[in-house]
Amino acid sequence: MQITIRHAEPADVPALRDLYAMPNAQAGTLQLPFPTLGLWQQRLEQSGVVALVAEVDGLLVGQLSLLVESNPRRKHVACIGMGVRDDWAGKGVGSALMAAALDLADNWLNLHRIELTVYTDNEPAQALYRKFGFTEEGRARDYAFRQGRYVDALYMARVAGSVSR
Numbered sequence: 001m002q003i004t005i006r007h008a009e010p011a012d013v014p015a016l017r018d019l020y021a022m023p024n025a026q027a028g029t030l031q032l033p034f035p036t037l038g039l040w041q042q043r044l045e046q047s048g049v050v051a052l053v054a055e056v057d058g059l060l061v062g063q064l065s066l067l068v069e070s071n072p073r074r075k076h077v078a079c080i081g082m083g084v085r086d087d088w089a090g091k092g093v094g095s096a097l098m099a100a101a102l103d104l105a106d107n108w109l110n111l112h113r114i115e116l117t118v119y120t121d122n123e124p125a126q127a128l129y130r131k132f133g134f135t136e137e138g139r140a141r142d143y144a145f146r147q148g149r150y151v152d153a154l155y156m157a158r159v160a161g162s163v164s165r
């Protein structure tokens with residue numbers, strides 16, 4: 001199986017909307033039900049965003065955004081958000097996206113710290129992040145509302161120079 005990583009294009013908007021309408025992709029992120037095409041159009045146009053997608057045989061199967069901080073004192077920091085189609089989870093797509101994003105961060109964008117939040121019950125995502133050198137920095141109680149209940153999240157980060165890959 002060949003996973004191709006490339007930058008997102010405007011033509012990807014419907015596939016991104018469809019990906020985040022899937023139950024697990026929605027439950028693992030901050031996406032709301034019934035995502036619109038307009039929302040994803042805006043996201044791709046947002047300044048400071050590096051938006052990557054993963055494709056297999058022409059199907060968009062995953063997405064990862066690096067949102068680089070605009071404050072000059074935080075310009076060494078970016079935040080990651082990502083999702084893989086429910087029917088493509090566990091097949092290496094998330095790993096391929098993360099490897100490409102960290103290569104960009106380390107070797108091209110000179111980003112020193114990459115941070116993210118992940119729900120405490122999202123074990124596959126935490127395993128992926130640990131595999132790539134992210135460590136836990138704290139817990140946010142009642143971080144978000146999901147399917148009628150509050151859910152806690154972990155703050156995780158990867159600081160370049162403190163990990164070996």
Ligand SMILES: CC(C)(COP(=O)(O)OP(=O)(O)OC[C@H]1O[C@@H](n2cnc3c(N)ncnc32)[C@H](O)[C@@H]1OP(=O)(O)O)[C@@H](O)C(=O)NCCC(=O)NCCS
Binds near residue numbers: 028082085094096123
């Ligand atoms: C979390 C997510 C991005 C992972 O992507 P993926 O393509 O499924 O991940 P991979 O197949 O590359 O697996 C990466 C690692 O995760 C771990 N993993 C994968 N599936 C797992 C599972 N069901 N349970 C526990 N660990 C799992 C493994 O350690 C794996 O590494 P390995 O195969 O080298 O052992 C994806 O499942 C997803 O989009 N989930 C829904 C949305 C979401 O949660 N986004 C993240 C928000 S913080």
